[in-house]
Amino acid sequence: MNLYGKNFLKMTDLSSEEILGLVDLSKELKDKKKNGIPHDELKGKNIALIFEKTSTRTRCSFEVAAHDLGMSTTYLDPSGSQIGKKESIKDTARVLGRMYDGIEYRGFGQEIVEQLAEYAGVPVWNGLTNESHPTQMIADMLTVKEHLGKLAGVKFVYMGDARYNMGNSLMVTAAKLGMDFVACTNKKYFPESALVEYAKKEAEKSGGSVTLTEDVAEGCKDADVIYTDVWVSMGEPDSVWKERIKDLTPYQVNEKAFSYAKDTAIFMHCLPAFHDLDTVIGRQVHEKYGLTEMEVTDDVFESERSVVFDEAENRMHSIKAIMYATLVPKE
Numbered sequence: 001m002n003l004y005g006k007n008f009l010k011m012t013d014l015s016s017e018e019i020l021g022l023v024d025l026s027k028e029l030k031d032k033k034k035n036g037i038p039h040d041e042l043k044g045k046n047i048a049l050i051f052e053k054t055s056t057r058t059r060c061s062f063e064v065a066a067h068d069l070g071m072s073t074t075y076l077d078p079s080g081s082q083i084g085k086k087e088s089i090k091d092t093a094r095v096l097g098r099m100y101d102g103i104e105y106r107g108f109g110q111e112i113v114e115q116l117a118e119y120a121g122v123p124v125w126n127g128l129t130n131e132s133h134p135t136q137m138i139a140d141m142l143t144v145k146e147h148l149g150k151l152a153g154v155k156f157v158y159m160g161d162a163r164y165n166m167g168n169s170l171m172v173t174a175a176k177l178g179m180d181f182v183a184c185t186n187k188k189y190f191p192e193s194a195l196v197e198y199a200k201k202e203a204e205k206s207g208g209s210v211t212l213t214e215d216v217a218e219g220c221k222d223a224d225v226i227y228t229d230v231w232v233s234m235g236e237p238d239s240v241w242k243e244r245i246k247d248l249t250p251y252q253v254n255e256k257a258f259s260y261a262k263d264t265a266i267f268m269h270c271l272p273a274f275h276d277l278d279t280v281i282g283r284q285v286h287e288k289y290g291l292t293e294m295e296v297t298d299d300v301f302e303s304e305r306s307v308v309f310d311e312a313e314n315r316m317h318s319i320k321a322i323m324y325a326t327l328v329p330k331e
Contacts, residue, residue, distance in 0.1 A: 001025075003325040007117040008125045010110065010132040011172040012198065016206060019141065019176060020151075025321040026142045026314065033068060033317070042327055043070030045101040050076045050083060050116075051127070052107030053234050057271060057315050058127045058135070062104055065320035074100070084112065093119035102327060105129075108235065123326040125319075130233075133165040136270050137173045138318035140227075143311040147266050148224055152178035152207065157223045157261075159216075159251045160295055161189045161244070166229045166270060168195055171210060175199040178206035184219030186247045187212075216250065216257055223261035227268040228253045228295045245289055253296040258305070267296070267306045275301040 001021030011019070032039045049062050059075065066073045076083075083092045089112055096103055097120035105113045106127030117124040126134050145151055156174045158167055162183040168191055174181035181199070183190055190196070190212045199210045213219045220226060228251075231244040258265060274282045274294040285291055292298075300306065 001325065002330040003322075004327070004329050005123060006326055007123055008134055008322050008326060009113055009117055010126065011134050011137055011169050011176070014134075014176070016176040016178075019138070019173065022138045022318065022321050022325060023141045023145060023151075025325060026138055026318040027145075029068075029320050029324065030142075030314070030317040039068060040070030042066075042101075042324070045069075045071045045327065046074070046099070047071055047102040047104065047323070048074050048076060048096050048100045049104045049127075050106070052078050052083070052105075052112075053128065054078070055106055055127070057312055058106055058319075061135075061316040061319045062127070062323075065316050065323060068320060069324060071101075071323075089115045090119040092116070093124075094121075097121040102323060123323075125322060125326070128165060131165055131168060133169050133270070135319050135322060136166070136315065137169050138322060139311060139314040140170070140268065140270075141173065141177065142314045142318055143268065143307055144225060144266075146310065146314075147307055148264070153180070154224045155180045155182065155222055156225045156227065157182045157184050157220055158227045159184045159219070159253055159257065160228045160248055161185065161231055161233075162191050163189055164233060166227075167191050170227065171195070171199045172202065175203040175208050175210055176206055178203075178208040180209045180211070182211045182213060182219045182223070184213055184216060185251050187214055188247060217260050220257050220260035223265050225266055225268055226253055226257060226261060229270055230272070230274060231295055241285060241289070245285075245291065245294075248295070252294070253300055255297070255299060258300065265305060267300055267303070267308070268311055269296060269301070269306075269308045271308060271312055273301060273308070 093116045102123045104125045104127045110129045110131040113126045156179045231248050275296050275298045
């Protein structure tokens with residue numbers, strides 16, 4: 001694996017060897033942190049964090065990871081940057097590329113982070129776009145490997161809206177790593193066909209498979225992992241809630257879904273999750289639609305099979321690995 005000087009934008013850009021290399025590096029850096037072994041080889045470097053969509057895990061992961069590696073960070077929130085407003089994306093990229101050693105972007109269209117990467121002249125990392133969430137993928141694969149001991153041959157089921165960043169990225173990643181990926185959802189929410197065909201070709205090479213199904217019993221049969229995400233993403237209008245709830249409630253991750261899975265199956269979610277009424281949005285949805293839980297039930301979320309907080313922690317270790325790999329020359 002040699003990612004020095006490269007961008008980290010979407011999973012289709014990476015080979016299976018590079019993905020596995022990043023998973024292994026994440027584990028190595030995690031072990032160093034847990035054992036108090038300094039790894040601040042990037043002391044003196046500076047990175048810019050552009051957040052057009054706010055975040056808890058992504059921001060904290062980048063800031064702590066950068067600090068552990070010896071780097072300084074500048075956080076630019078939606079009000080702190082003129083990107084695409086008073087200053088074009090390519091001009092922003094060329095300015096920040098002169099000042100920083102790397103740039104993270106979390107926001108909207110994939111074309112924005114692609115254009116930043118084209119003009120910055122330094123590594124650009126995709127913290128999330130509408131179409132792709134690659135940093136989450138390395139954390140997720142590290143989590144699966146830690147709990148199941150392997151990646152190849154794992155049956156990985158994604159339930160819910162599989163059309164956007166999480167469904168797209170998980171399908172491609174699983175296909176490249178020889179996993180058996182299943183998108184289990186209403187057919188309106190399947191990933192777009194061209195990406196499905198790409199993933200199927202990758203799966204043929206790796207020994208994995210890609211399946212799309214509306215049947216929960218068949219989709220979750222003998223699953224090793226059941227994964228879900230929120231039904232409505234940040235930036236989408238409230239008007240979509242009614243339709244999503246109607247279409248996706250049959251694909252809620254609950255005890256019935258897990259009854260089809262292996263006894264050793266784990267539950268994963270990239271967070272935040274609407275599994276109770278302890279959030280403003282959760283209470284609003286409850287008042288309008290009467291739901292106390294949405295994409296996952298509280299009993300599954302809080303169960304021993306749930307590894308969501310290991311997964312959340314691993315965001316920091318995987319992001320550290322991504323920055324390290326792209327900023328440290330290969331010996």
